Structure formats: structure tokens, C-alpha cells
Amino acid sequence: MINSAPEEKLKERIKELLCLYQISKIISKSNNVNKVALEEIIFSVVKAWRFCDDSIVEIQINDYTLATALIPKNNVSQHSEIIVSNKVSGFIKVYYPQPKYNLNHFLKEEQELLDTVSFEIGNYIEKYQNLDKKATLRKTLERKDRLSILGEMTAGIAHELNTPLANILGFAELIKDETKDQIIIDDIAKIINSAIYSREIVKKLMFFSCGMPQQLQLLKIKPIVTDALTFLKQNFQKKSVQYQLDFQDDDIIAKVDSIQLTQVLFNLLINAIYVAPKNSIIYIGVNSDEENMILKIADNGPGVPHEIKQKIFDPFFTTKPVGESCGLGLSVVHGIIKNHNGDIEMIDNTPSGTIFLIKLPLQ
Incomplete structure (x- = not known):
């Protein structure tokens, strides 16, 4: 571990506190998990590292993979997993280029800061996932309520329509059988077809309103x-x-x-x-x-x-x-x-x- 003077340690602690403060502000003003907020977070993190001019921060979470700069092929890094709903959902990493730096250039306090940042990001994502689930559940319940009311209405409508439709079909068939006038026969055929079509709608209304019993x-x-x-x-x-x-x-x-x-x-x-x-x-x-x-x-x-x-x-x-x-x-x-x-x-x-x-x- 590379030794640091008290003044430098104090400077590093101030950078870390400033980083956490900025991340807290970013999360509090964000309405959902998005690329802009995550970019702001990693650019805040990169400034908190000891050799910030050479440090690169990368985050992988959900559908996002973001980095503050191009990651060099030869590098050393420290990382922390992002946990969402008790599952590993991604990570955040800080890189230094080799051979200029090695693992000893990372501070123990920086790893602790990275763990805190990943914890905050995990909570941030989980919060909005829970909000999305609640919104979906609310919409589902509202839809079920509407369908329940609509089901009761349609069941009543179907019941009321059955009798007049049966009368229309019966009398139309009777008129068709007793007339020889082709014009009347053609008109009656239209009435019968319309009544049959209406009867099919009534059947569908019965299905929709759960009026048809189920035999599994x-x-x-x-x-x-x-x-x-x-x-x-x-x-x-x-x-x-x-x-x-x-x-x-x-x-x-x-x-x-x-x-x-x-x-x-x-x-x-x-x-x-x-x-x-x-x-x-x-x-x-x-x-x-x-x-x-x-x-x-x-x-x-x-x-x-x-x-x-x-x-x-x-x-x-x-x-x-x-x-x-x-x-x-x-x-x-x-x-x-x-x-x-x-x-x-x-x-x-x-x-x-x-x-x-x-x-x-x-x-």
C-alpha cells in the first residue's frame, strides 16, 4: 500500500464525501432509472479516485453498459457487484491503465466507497422496480374492477336479449314459410341473418360475462x-x-x-x-x-x-x-x-x- 500524508488523506476523504453527496442528489432528482442518471453517477465516481485523471469508471446494469472513457486493454481494476432484489444484476468497476499503475495504487477506502456506491445504485434501481410493479398491479386491479362491472352488465343484457331474439327468429321463419312473395322472402332472409348474428353476439356476451359454466x-x-x-x-x-x-x-x-x-x-x-x-x-x-x-x-x-x-x-x-x-x-x-x-x-x-x-x- 502506498503511504499518504495526512493532508492527502483528508483530501481523498473530502472527494469521497463529495461523490456520495452528488450521487444522492442525482438519485433524488431522478424520476426513473435512465442512462443520463447512470452517466452522471459514474462521472461523479471517477473524480473521487486518487489518480482521477487516469481513472476510468464502467457500469453494467440492466440494459446499460456505460464507461467514462475507453477502457485500455491492459488494466488493473477494483469492482463491486450491484445487488437488486437479492440478485446480482450488474457491477461497477474502476480501472487504471497498466503498466503505469498496479493494484497497490487502489486504496482500501476507495473499495469501501465503491461498495457504498453499488449499494446505493442497487437500492435506486430496486425502488423504481417496486414502483413499476405497484403501478402494474394497480392497473390490473382497475381493469379487473371494470371488467367485473362490465361482466355484470353484459350478463344482464344477454339475458334480456335472448327472449326477443328468439321471438324475432321464430316469427320471421313463420312468415318465410307462409309467403310466396320473393321480395318479402328476401327481406325476411335479411331479418333472419341479422337475428342470427345478434344471437352470436349474445353467446359471446355470455362467455365474456362468465355466464357459461366451466367443466374442466x-x-x-x-x-x-x-x-x-x-x-x-x-x-x-x-x-x-x-x-x-x-x-x-x-x-x-x-x-x-x-x-x-x-x-x-x-x-x-x-x-x-x-x-x-x-x-x-x-x-x-x-x-x-x-x-x-x-x-x-x-x-x-x-x-x-x-x-x-x-x-x-x-x-x-x-x-x-x-x-x-x-x-x-x-x-x-x-x-x-x-x-x-x-x-x-x-x-x-x-x-x-x-x-x-x-x-x-x-x-
């Missing part, structure tokens, strides 16, 4: 998927779209409600067919890990614009023209998957299109 059973997944594809055969042919079905294991078994899983497949595949280019292929893959059955549906359509990605599972949100969708399909899918204790994720396909990735517990 351990079932083979392949027959459910192949049956759904058989029902949608005409939809594929009409759009001149094909599908590729890929099963990792034909005997995958998961605990599901077969009717609700079929509803999920219908909604996702109908959406995929709607956006798929002519003569393209929709990929349906089913595999599993130790805990989950994983369902993947990928199309080559135009994809989902970034600005609406967070809205696609919201009830009544749709990008389709008026009359083609009520905006409940993906909300129903989301609700069913969550009721199965599963997860659904939408990601971009390459080079274009959308992938829906669903995970459902095997047990």
Missing part, C-alpha cells in the same frame, strides 16, 4: 383441435387459405373445458383466416413442457399495429368494419384462458403477421 376435464387435445379445424374447413376453402397442423405428441393431455377451448380455437382461427393473404398457410402448433400445454397459431397477415397492441383484448375493441365484428372475440378468448389458469400472449410473426401463444396447465 383431463382430455386429449388433438381431437379438440382437429374437430375445430374440420368445422372451419369451408372458411379455409372460401379464403383459399391452408393450414399446417404440427403436434409434438399426439397424446398430449390437459385439464380443459372442451367447449370453451373450441371457442378459443374458433375465434383465433377465424381472425387468422380473415387477415391471411390468399394461398398463405396458417400454422397451428401444439406441444408441451413439464407443466403446460402450449398452443401456437401463426398467420402471415399484416400484423397488429404497435399503437393498438395493448387494446386487442379489451372488450368491444375491433379493427373490422361495422357489422363484421362486435369486438368480443379476443376478450372471450382472454377470459377463457385466464379461467383455465393459463396465459395468452400476442407476438409479431416474421417477416409479417401475428402469433398467438397460449399456455394451459396440464394438470
Whole structure:
């Protein structure tokens, strides 16, 4: 260890205290963890070292790797790990160039200062991670509250609409059977089609509001998927779209409600067919890990614009023209998957299109 005169030691302690004061100010005025704040911190640290004109400070944390200058190939360094939530998340290092300096040029007090700085940085990052988690949790709870209220409303609406829709369909069919006037028959056909479309909306409202009971059973997944594809055969042919079905294991078994899983497949595949280019292929893959059955549906359509990605599972949100969708399909899918204790994720396909990735517990 290189000896220092009392005056020099005092000077070094003042530099260290000034460094900690500056870092405290940087952290207190920062609204989040960002590159600017971390740069200010390392430039404050570099001034606190004994040979500050030759010292270089580097920090690696999260997605950031920053340094006060280019790090020489030949160097000596002292470092301290940055701990966030009891895990090593990065480090902060101070370098000296060799052969001008060696490890003896570092002071024990400088290592203690570096440990204090890394501790403060760890607390700084953990604080904002906790704030982000709280904000996310608050948004989730607010959304659940809104969906709960909306669910009660839609359940009531669906119940009230069922009876008049049944009357409309019944009397329309009766008029159609008893008239010979082609104009009236054509008009009645429009009424019937509109009533059937409205009835489908009511069904989706019932799903959305959890009005449909759930019967979870351990079932083979392949027959459910192949049956759904058989029902949608005409939809594929009409759009001149094909599908590729890929099963990792034909005997995958998961605990599901077969009717609700079929509803999920219908909604996702109908959406995929709607956006798929002519003569393209929709990929349906089913595999599993130790805990989950994983369902993947990928199309080559135009994809989902970034600005609406967070809205696609919201009830009544749709990008389709008026009359083609009520905006409940993906909300129903989301609700069913969550009721199965599963997860659904939408990601971009390459080079274009959308992938829906669903995970459902095997047990």
C-alpha cells in the first residue's frame, strides 16, 4: 500500500464525501432509472479516485453498459457487484491503465466507497422496480374492477336479449314459410341473418360475462383441435387459405373445458383466416413442457399495429368494419384462458403477421 500524508488523506476523504453527496442528489432528482442518471453517477465516481485523471469508471446494469472513457486493454481494476432484489444484476468497476499503475495504487477506502456506491445504485434501481410493479398491479386491479362491472352488465343484457331474439327468429321463419312473395322472402332472409348474428353476439356476451359454466376435464387435445379445424374447413376453402397442423405428441393431455377451448380455437382461427393473404398457410402448433400445454397459431397477415397492441383484448375493441365484428372475440378468448389458469400472449410473426401463444396447465 502506498503511504499518504495526512493532508492527502483528508483530501481523498473530502472527494469521497463529495461523490456520495452528488450521487444522492442525482438519485433524488431522478424520476426513473435512465442512462443520463447512470452517466452522471459514474462521472461523479471517477473524480473521487486518487489518480482521477487516469481513472476510468464502467457500469453494467440492466440494459446499460456505460464507461467514462475507453477502457485500455491492459488494466488493473477494483469492482463491486450491484445487488437488486437479492440478485446480482450488474457491477461497477474502476480501472487504471497498466503498466503505469498496479493494484497497490487502489486504496482500501476507495473499495469501501465503491461498495457504498453499488449499494446505493442497487437500492435506486430496486425502488423504481417496486414502483413499476405497484403501478402494474394497480392497473390490473382497475381493469379487473371494470371488467367485473362490465361482466355484470353484459350478463344482464344477454339475458334480456335472448327472449326477443328468439321471438324475432321464430316469427320471421313463420312468415318465410307462409309467403310466396320473393321480395318479402328476401327481406325476411335479411331479418333472419341479422337475428342470427345478434344471437352470436349474445353467446359471446355470455362467455365474456362468465355466464357459461366451466367443466374442466383431463382430455386429449388433438381431437379438440382437429374437430375445430374440420368445422372451419369451408372458411379455409372460401379464403383459399391452408393450414399446417404440427403436434409434438399426439397424446398430449390437459385439464380443459372442451367447449370453451373450441371457442378459443374458433375465434383465433377465424381472425387468422380473415387477415391471411390468399394461398398463405396458417400454422397451428401444439406441444408441451413439464407443466403446460402450449398452443401456437401463426398467420402471415399484416400484423397488429404497435399503437393498438395493448387494446386487442379489451372488450368491444375491433379493427373490422361495422357489422363484421362486435369486438368480443379476443376478450372471450382472454377470459377463457385466464379461467383455465393459463396465459395468452400476442407476438409479431416474421417477416409479417401475428402469433398467438397460449399456455394451459396440464394438470
